[in-house]
Amino acid sequence: MPHIRGDASVTLKSLSKIKHVRAFTVRGGGADYHDQGEGHWIDNHIATPMSRYPEYRQSRQSFGINVLGTLVVEIEAEDGTIGFAVTTGGEPACYIVEKHLARFLEGRSPLEYEKIWDQMYFSTQYYGRKGLVINAISGVDLALWDLLGKLRQEPVYHMLGGAVRDELQFYATGARPDIAKELGFIGGKMALHHGPAEGVEGLKKNIAELAEMRERVGPDFWLMWDCWMALDVDYATRLAIAAHEYGLKWIEEAISPDDYWGYAELRRNVPRGMLVTTGEHEATRWGFRMLLDMECCDIIQPDVGWCGGITELLKISALADAKGKMVVPHGSSVYSYHFVITRHNSPFAEFLMMHPGPTEVVPMFAPQLLGEPVPVNGRLKASALDAPGFGVTFNPDVATHRPYTH
Numbered sequence: 579m580p581h582i583r584g585d586a587s588v589t590l591k592s593l594s595k596i597k598h599v600r601a602f603t604v605r606g607g608g609a610d611y612h613d614q615g616e617g618h619w620i621d622n623h624i625a626t627p628m629s630r631y632p633e634y635r636q637s638r639q640s641f642g643i644n645v646l647g648t649l650v651v652e653i654e655a656e657d658g659t660i661g662f663a664v665t666t667g668g669e670p671a672c673y674i675v676e677k678h679l680a681r682f683l684e685g686r687s688p689l690e691y692e693k694i695w696d697q698m699y700f701s702t703q704y705y706g707r708k709g710l711v712i713n714a715i716s717g718v719d720l721a722l723w724d725l726l727g728k729l730r731q732e733p734v735y736h737m738l739g740g741a742v743r744d745e746l747q748f749y750a751t752g753a754r755p756d757i758a759k760e761l762g763f764i765g766g767k768m769a770l771h772h773g774p775a776e777g778v779e780g781l782k783k784n785i786a787e788l789a790e791m792r793e794r795v796g797p798d799f800w801l802m803w804d805c806w807m808a809l810d811v812d813y814a815t816r817l818a819i820a821a822h823e824y825g826l827k828w829i830e831e832a833i834s835p836d837d838y839w840g841y842a843e844l845r846r847n848v849p850r851g852m853l854v855t856t857g858e859h860e861a862t863r864w865g866f867r868m869l870l871d872m873e874c875c876d877i878i879q880p881d882v883g884w885c886g887g888i889t890e891l892l893k894i895s896a897l898a899d900a901k902g903k904m905v906v907p908h909g910s911s912v913y914s915y916h917f918v919i920t921r922h923n924s925p926f927a928e929f930l931m932m933h934p935g936p937t938e939v940v941p942m943f944a945p946q947l948l949g950e951p952v953p954v955n956g957r958l959k960a961s962a963l964d965a966p967g968f969g970v971t972f973n974p975d976v977a978t979h980r981p982y983t984h
């Protein structure tokens with residue numbers, strides 16, 4: 579027997595502790611990607627649950643889709659290293675981060691992300707659980723992973739298990755799948771323009787738009803519809819059946835995220851081979867467990883900045899993996915890329931086309947992040963993520979505002 583021994587004289591390197599947590603708001607695109615100027619495809623008569631009111635039908639900004647703005651969370655370690663992250667949440671999320679969540683980080687080691695997440699979640703559970711509070715928790719969690727990567731001099735994807743493939747491949751979300759095809763993407767997802775309140779006439783217009791796009795992209799290119807919670811089960815079923823002959827690959831977020839029963843019914847109703855997807859407005863392992871246990875969909879689409887951050891996404895993803903389901907995060911830029919490259923059940927990623935046309939590839943969270951990678955020919959090499967943390971810095975030219983302190 580060879581003699582096996584550990585070297586008891588080795589001392590583990592201790593990481594710098596967390597000194598301070600700060601929260602800022604930013605206006606104008608970036609992580610709050612709905613906060614765009616006039617004439618942008620993302621605010622052009624897109625079907626929503628508010629489309630039943632004619633006065634809110636043309637523009638999502640008219641009912642306040644961009645009221646929150648971006649939340650920037652900054653976590654400074656005692657040695658001066660700063661981790662940061664951006665998500666949606668704006669001023670009210672700043673209040674939650676500064677006045678409530680910061681206490682669970684300051685003076686502690688960034689290694690304790692499990693305990694920190696647990697304390698952030700359970701201390702806010704009486705007013706949190708989903709939505710804004712989980713956005714705020716996600717922002718803190720992502721900033722913590724960014725700090726940890728910077729302190730360890732490792733990209734986040736290394737800390738998540740390393741790349742399982744050499745590159746990411748993307749589908750594009752925007753109004754021009756035909757241009758996305760030319761740009762090398764594997765598919766194109768369009769916003770649905772007409773909801774149930776626009777009747778049979780609207781349904782026919784939706785189908786005509788799909789038929790025209792199918793004509794332009796040919797038979798094999800993936801085409802999908804994002805319905806942004808706008809429909810009911812009956813309308814979504816009729817739409818899916820009518821769309822089948824034009825090869826619709828999936829119908830996304832067709833109904834309210836609260837209607838798990840409706841999703842289960844829709845999934846039984848759609849033509850065989852068409853996928854039902856949802857989850858961008860779902861949060862935490864418990865929310866996604868409902869979607870998975872109730873057989874609501876074929877692909878779950880957590881937004882990394884809204885579902886609870888990376889720490890929670892690891893749990894959500896493991897649940898989905900055991901159920902044989904794919905996890906394809908909604909948007910999320912670098913926070914998605916560092917995760918997707920590490921998981922077999924995340925075989926491709928979404929790229930939000932934030933160019934107003936959208937006729938060219940621009941960074942998803944422009945102008946907020948410097949060093950934000952973009953797909954080239956619809957792909958991104960794992961090596962493009964090789965920088966500490968999430969590999970991006972906050973653009974110093976973007977004006978920030980810190981509404982609260984502690």
Ligand SMILES: [Mg+2]
Pocket residue numbers: 804806830831858908
């Ligand atoms: Mg969507």
